[in-house]
Amino acid sequence: MVIRAESVRRRYGSTVALDGVSFAVESGEVFALVGPNGAGKTTLIRALTGTTKADGDVEVFGGPPAAVSGERLGLLPQEFSPAGRLTARELVAYYGGLYDESRSPDAVLEDVGVDDAADTHYENLSGGQKRRVCVGTALVNDPELLVLDEPTTGIDPAGRREMWDLIEGLADSGTTVLLTTHYMAEAERLADRVGLLADGRLVALGTPAELIDRHGGADRLVVDVGDEGDAARALERAGYRVLPDERHLAVGVGPGEIPAVVETLDEAGVDYERLTWRQPDLEDVYLAVTGAEVDAETVEREAVGR
Incomplete structure (x- = not known):
């Protein structure tokens, strides 16, 4: 087991961000946490990676998140603003230099589809190119566990599908992937299992097919x-x-x-x-389980899990 979370809770003042979340992620699995903004996805990712304190029991590779070697983990946070004065190649090389062993920056940039912009300064890249480069910085150490918080936000639909191909390839090679998304099609395409978050609670968990059969109507x-x-x-x-x-x-x-x-x-x-x-699809599941609709128009404007 790569990740185990038991009764994870986190409050910010009077706001309950996580309310007793429990689930596990097995080795080689793609696990998607689905929900709209404010559901608690990013807070949960921070708790699992040791970047925020939370009540409950969390283990990654059998120990506390803060004890996990950076060599084994690749993390792309939702908010990530690297130095704009560096080129795409220099950025990936910089993050590669933080590890004892890392992949070639050019190979990583080719994987994420920005090899033709390798010498372009980050500040001059398009929004979608920036996000792809950021994904590349999380891949440069060839991690055993890849944690992606909203990986395709800001990427156009065609680029999003290319990123899905990349994530599927990583999973096929044995990488464990934990991702958050509010794109239901993304979760349905990529995930072995999906956890639906609403108001800090894990309200449903299962394979996409199981959830659709159980709740989709x-x-x-x-x-x-x-x-x-x-x-x-x-x-x-x-x-x-x-x-x-x-x-x-x-x-x-x-x-x-x-x-x-x-x-x-x-x-x-x-x-x-x-x-x-x-x-029925996962959006129908989310409607049925939470009573709240995922705003597809908002999602597209932003684009130009027991």
Whole structure:
């Protein structure tokens, strides 16, 4: 076992940041802590890496976090502002120099997709390039445990997927990865297991498939309609089950029932803009478990776990 957390608690004055969080991370596992800003993800990362004190019992590699050799750990905090006057290559080389053994800066920059900007000063890089270089500084020592706090924030969607490929490759090679994210697709793609945090509590834990099966609800037809009340009444009169879905009007049907739903709406004179059949995902799980919606628009603006 690489990480063990038992009843971890942390308060800042009257604010409860962590409220009895317990979970474990096995060797070679990718574990994602999911939740919106303010859920307690960063505080938990700090407790696990020994950079903040917390009540409870925390072990990393079988001992206290502060006793873990830096050679075994790679950490990318959410807030990280290296010297802007250094080039990307110089930054990675600087952090590599903190370890007895480290990887070639050029190889690391190639891995994170900024080798073409190796000689560009950090302050002149784009936001996405900066974040990639920061990820590189956490990889330069080839760590056994890689801790990434919001690793793809500020990276465009294409770059985010490249970073996912990199993390998957590290996991395939045996690196244990603990990451936090508020991108549900990121957790669903990368994680062996997911812990959902809300208000400092771990409210659900399992594989993405387990969580979706347990909490995600039924497959659904999403109706993009101006007057949801008229549409819902027409569908309910026809015997369809309108699902609780805070994002859209949704009907619990399989794909073979879509033509009949369309006919029902047409006969009722309900105008709609779009119909989308979809299966539940981690965002549905989060809605069901916490009652709070992850604000996808905020997430995208920021981009340009027992």
